[in-house]
Amino acid sequence: MLRALGTSPEEVRHRLERELDAFEAAVEGARGRWHELLPGRTWTAAQEAEHVILVNEGTARIVALLTSDRPLRPVPAVPGELVDGRRQAPANLRPGPGQEWEALAERHAASRAALLQSAGQATENPERRFFHPFLGELTALDWVRMVVLHIHHHRKQLQAGAG
Template identity: 50%
Template sequence: MTSNILQDPATLRALGETPADVQARLTRELDAFGEALQSREGDWQRQQPGRDWSPAQETEHVMKVNGAVASVLRLLLSDRPLRPGEQATGELRDGKRQAPVATMPSETGISWAEVEAQWQANRAALEAQAAQVRETPGRTVWHPFFGELDALDWLRMGVYHIGHHRRLMAQSAPNMEPSA
């Protein structure tokens, strides 16, 4: 079954009230995700039980979303005019949010040989934008699952996304328990 759904962006507030709170949570999620990657070399390219992707693909997807979040933050924090864009709602299939096409991983995902350097560069770019985040009332960009979000809510969404995929990878890892 396929349907469209918009969620209340207020649910993102649990990830932090202030920019400093959300930035600290981002650091914790990035640390935890990066740490989780270290144990996955043995099954890096293997599709995970109950999942459509391998850890390589999951990581590539998270990095694509992180890059998109950094770009949206850069725009929202700038003086550049915002152009109206498409306001399509995200797709929900069998109770799961579906990744927008632009954030889908490649068939093989990121290679193990490249993941550490690319993860660190991706992280640095996101953290650089996050360090400047503030609320931007009146300056919003559409998100397919939450609707119009300002810069602080976009950062909250990014934090949520990283943690969500870290927990999914932990659930599929051999002998690992997902943490909150």
């Protein structure tokens, strides 16, 4: 499933850049209803955007680790939680009560830059993997593919709430 998002680091990085651009446009479109619940969701547009930033920040750190020569320490392989068939964000990736975009924009810009930089270095090295709660052990390139898919999903949620 993830390989459909690109086979080379360059292709995946390009998809990531396009998805980040589209996310930013969706944020702008959602700002008129920023603190209203999104259709069929328990989060507002503000919370959805913060969640994306939290995941992007964490993913950038993981990809940087996987592309470095730093030793990998074992981490517990804790599977993700499903509620009514829907994946639940781990506690550390759940948004707060909702911040204005101006309070989130700098973090978004920093995580965007970190993701794009590390995406260009991401590989399929099977010796360097990190556990994802829903997808299992992923390489650096698979983590970048995953974040493209994640941003896409939440961008669609923002777009649904903008109209």
